[in-house]
Amino acid sequence: MPIADADGIPTRYEVAGEGPPLLMFSPGGFDSSLEGWREVGVYRRLRLLDQLTRHYTCVTFDRRESGGSGGRLERVSWSDYARQGLGLLDRLGIERAHLMGGCVGCSTAAVLAVEHPERVRSMVLYSPAGGVKYRMKQHSRFRRHLAFVEENGLAEVVKLAGSTDAGFTAEPRLGPWVRLLRSDHAFAERYAAMDQERYLTMADGMARLLFDRDTVPGPEPEDLLTLDVPALIVPGQDSSHAPSAARYLKECLPLAELWNVPVAEQTDSSAPARVLEFLGGVES
Incomplete structure (x- = not known):
């Protein structure tokens, strides 16, 4: 797979599909590689990436210090993670993109939207990591x-x-x-x-x-409350993806929709269809 310099970080990435650009922040915690969209937990079962690439140009990548990407020995912040994603957009010549985060990737997507709303068309925040x-x-x-x-x-x-x-x-x-x-x-x-x-x-x-709070880490609530970026939030349902984390984002984001469906009822037909419905509504 190709390697691009993103915020000074050698970044392993993949571009697949056709259509409007969708930058995807991988699930997997401190092992957030692009393979997570096909191999980690609920994302493997839902086959989200396979179906999204039929309609969107999906950009997936290894988060810094993960997979085949590089990194730096420094106190890493959520803004550092966001700058890597922004740098990848710059290297690929993408001015504006939809964002999608899975698990811990939701925090990075939200920070990027807060810091550079002019570069973001919408956000899909799937099973956000968070909770006490x-x-x-x-x-x-x-x-x-x-x-x-x-x-x-x-x-x-x-x-x-x-x-x-x-x-x-x-x-x-x-x-x-x-x-x-x-x-x-x-x-x-x-x-x-x-x-x-x-x-x-x-x-x-x-x-x-x-990890400074008992809900979704990353962006400050006051910044989310004034963010005019459409968002779809899909809750998780375990100790690392507390349903309260999704509800917190819904409370804070003015243009948010909450797909409040239990994880067991999020299927490989219903979940991709709901994400595509949301993205299509933003496009129109």
């Missing part, structure tokens, strides 16, 4: 990583990364840069040589910055 248990789970994951670094040092994180194929979600001791530790030898050397206290401060601050 989601926040607690993310903070616990970072605490376990930081404790491992404090006890063993950064060089041991690099060594552990080379001994397993697991990601940060499955093995918290590895931390959020594990994919780059395996794929980029120069990055791994810089990582191991970083001042440990500086690293601990950065990573602890990253956890606080990314």
Whole structure:
């Protein structure tokens, strides 16, 4: 697959289908690769991407520090994730696009819409990640990583990364840069040589910055309340995708529709049809 420079990040991406552009922020947490649209949870069952490409030019990509994309050793924010998506639009010569986020990708899509509404035609926010248990789970994951670094040092994180194929979600001791530790030898050397206290401060601050609330992280509610971008919100139904997260977005977004259908009733016929109905309404 091609690689593009997006906000200075080598970004692995794929373009499929024909029609208006649809930029898709992948599900999968800290393992948000473009394959998630076909392989992760509900998205595998619904075959959303296969059906969307019949009507739209779908741009999927690996989020920074995920899959085959690059990254940087810095305190990453939701705005950093959004800039990668915006940079990819720029590289592809796309002035305005529909956005679709799955899971954690909803936060990035919403931040991009808040920061650059002139570039966004609409948003589909599918099963947004959020809720009190989601926040607690993310903070616990970072605490376990930081404790491992404090006890063993950064060089041991690099060594552990080379001994397993697991990601940060499955093995918290590895931390959020594990994919780059395996794929980029120069990055791994810089990582191991970083001042440990500086690293601990950065990573602890990253956890606080990314997961600072008990609902959908990312955009501030006051910014959502003044955002004139049409949105379709589809709720999830588990501890990482609390139904309350979807209702929060519906409350905040002035031009939002909530497809309030239980996950078990979101099928490979009904879900793509509802998304296409919404997008088609925006187009008309």
